[in-house]
Amino acid sequence: MSDTNLATVPLERIAVHTITNRPWSLRECVDAYAAAGFGGVSVWREAIQPIELGEAARIISGSGLRVPALVRGGFMVHASEADRARAADDNKRCVGEAAAIGAEMIVIVPGSSPDVPLAEGRKMVQGALASMVEHAASAGVKLALEPLHPMYAGDRSCVNTLTQAREICEAIDRPHLGVAVDVFHVWWDDRLEHEIALLGKQDRLFAFHVCDFKPDMNNILTDRGLMGEGCVPIREIRSMMENAGFSGMIEVEVLSEHHWARDQTAYLAEIVRACEAHV
């Protein structure tokens, strides 16, 4: 697939996840993203925890930024019913928070537990999503199920491919349930183009997250690359998304101790350049 004819994405079509600039407060993030010309902000719950939810909502609505997502709900896989009930309660709160800040969707990190076989875990995720999707829909909030890289299968996600995520969506079959495609998690999959096309036909392509995968990462959680620092063919995947009809915001989400330790203003300028050069 050729990516040479892809136009640069205008910044107003790009949102940044607050976790990308973790040292910044919500207000600092929102002010800086708007000033840089970005069109949106995806809000991690960690960024609203230090302040009142109403205050967070005012900061965000005052910025004029779109809010593609509140991040993250999910973590639905637990051996004990009590723990599953606690997760369901937390996900209900998450829907309320998303509605309060005007987030279009919640990113669902499915969860996994060493005590629960992966196939059983996927059944739990399906059950939990089925239980929460109508409540979310009535609040005007979509749920974006995010398959995570197989290296997180043991403790973070039993949903590790777009195929598995699609099958869960098909089983529940509600318009407010779809999928988040994060290049970090799915770039290696030989069914990627096929699945993206299929999810597009089903109107289930809710989100497109970009960062990069560094083969020599220091640790598996917080050493993700800025776009261009790794081996992911980001523009090819963007092309697959657009060929499948995706016209939503492109979301920059980089978890990186290395970049968090830097001056965040200089880093944000580099993010802008990375968007222009590699997305």
Added chain:
Amino acid sequence: MSDTNLATVPLERIAVHTITNRPWSLRECVDAYAAAGFGGVSVWREAIQPIELGEAARIISGSGLRVPALVRGGFMVHASEADRARAADDNKRCVGEAAAIGAEMIVIVPGSSPDVPLAEGRKMVQGALASMVEHAASAGVKLALEPLHPMYAGDRSCVNTLTQAREICEAIDRPHLGVAVDVFHVWWDDRLEHEIALLGKQDRLFAFHVCDFKPDMNNILTDRGLMGEGCVPIREIRSMMENAGFSGMIEVEVLSEHHWARDQTAYLAEIVRACEAHV
């Protein structure tokens, strides 16, 4: 799948990879494995490099241990033809070494390069294997293509699933070409049982490697778990292998800085217990 009725594997059906006890010389490995009651040793090339190949062969044959594998050939994916030719030369040498030490197979780590798209890389691997398999067969050496976990897709392996490995084997279709199943690399795959059964029918299940996958690993290369330290359902996978007709040796292969730093004699005793409890 129930694993409760599986009998403990007798140690004479288990081989240990020399890398597991990296601080030890080849002779120390071989003496200790034989004394502990293991039936085999799989030899990493690093372990024979410090000595003459003939000397390595004498050490091994004197031990009475079986040698399921010489580890590792492969690394066949390079953007430049010159690099591919160098890899082919090295793989030819590897066949000679395997024959010299009486190894039944070579474990093939396919390779990957950020400069080569994954699908193209798989074509290179297929071409390289097709070019070397007759030479290997004439030396009485089998080739075991090992799919590596998707977290190594960027720089170590463009073959990341048993499905991809099987398809390459089918395309070449020679009896000396099969697959190595390493629980670390494939445990997460929802097609695991299906693929193992299919590979068994095709007589392509050449090797079964065990260790464990720790979700909280420190680094992605050398923090693998001893069996029981992670989240892999090892006995279930062993059961899939045996149901598919696999009757070869079970190979313990643990790359772990943590365990390398310990007293290797005490560690080997723990490996014996882990084999009894978790394999």
